[in-house]
Amino acid sequence: MKYENTLWSKVKRQMGSFSRLGTDRKLRQMSIEDRIKFVGHRYVVGAVNTSAWFEIGKLQFDFLLSNGLTPDKRFLDVACGALRLGQFMIPYLDKGHYHGLEGEKALVDGGLREEVPHPLIDLKAPQFYFNYEFDVPAEERFDFMIAQSLFTHLVPDDIRKCFAKLRRNASDDCKFFFTYGRGDSNGNPNQPSDPNVDWRYAFDEMASFAADGGWKARDIGHWYHPRGQQIAVAEPV
Numbered sequence: 001m002k003y004e005n006t007l008w009s010k011v012k013r014q015m016g017s018f019s020r021l022g023t024d025r026k027l028r029q030m031s032i033e034d035r036i037k038f039v040g041h042r043y044v045v046g047a048v049n050t051s052a053w054f055e056i057g058k059l060q061f062d063f064l065l066s067n068g069l070t071p072d073k074r075f076l077d078v079a080c081g082a083l084r085l086g087q088f089m090i091p092y093l094d095k096g097h098y099h100g101l102e103g104e105k106a107l108v109d110g111g112l113r114e115e116v117p118h119p120l121i122d123l124k125a126p127q128f129y130f131n132y133e134f135d136v137p138a139e140e141r142f143d144f145m146i147a148q149s150l151f152t153h154l155v156p157d158d159i160r161k162c163f164a165k166l167r168r169n170a171s172d173d174c175k176f177f178f179t180y181g182r183g184d185s186n187g188n189p190n191q192p193s194d195p196n197v198d199w200r201y202a203f204d205e206m207a208s209f210a211a212d213g214g215w216k217a218r219d220i221g222h223w224y225h226p227r228g229q230q231i232a233v234a235e236p237v
């Protein structure tokens, strides 16, 4: 089986005897397509082993259902990556109700190729938007959104941009769940947003980024995320 071993052992086989840090540095110099070819789309979105891949996908799915998501709701997976959540959500939602926004098309292509049963793609007709500007067609409205492990890699201006842009696509009673790394932002790196670097924020900072974009955020906190990311929800004001 392709994912029988941990993805990290596969990486080691492919990349030789570099340290994990050295390997990651080498990977970052490659195009996204080459990275996917060498180590697979799962590893590229941060799932270093099979359980991390499924666990964080199922965690999001169960969490959203327990917070009221039903098949008839319209859903946006913000920075959907390689469909770690989509593999569960696309089959569950009504046709045309799963929408994914992602900067890297190659990741979604990998997910559609290997994670979602092909007949379901025709049957459920998921929609995708590929850009780094959080642009979704103005006519689309969503009842639920989630950004899992996105704001953990973004500087404040990019988080503000995300909230402000997606506010236009929120239904009146939309719930936008988002994860963040809780901590002291004084220790954050002084560089542009980077998927391989972590940023931390206090909840009040996250709430103020959301407020600037027309949302009111409420902290939820611990939700059994294996890496300790916290979760909160924003609603339109």
Ligand SMILES: C[S@@+](CC[C@H](N)C(=O)[O-])C[C@H]1O[C@@H](n2cnc3c(N)ncnc32)[C@H](O)[C@@H]1O
Binding pocket: 045, 046, 056, 078, 079, 080, 081, 082, 083, 084, 085, 101, 102, 103, 104, 107, 131, 132, 133, 134, 147, 148, 149, 150, 195
């Ligand atoms: C750690 S991965 C998480 C992916 C997914 N949410 C999951 O649970 O597996 C972060 C994703 O955010 C995407 N990303 C980063 N900045 C983005 C932006 N400005 N717009 C859209 N996608 C972005 C990356 O390409 C990557 O797929």
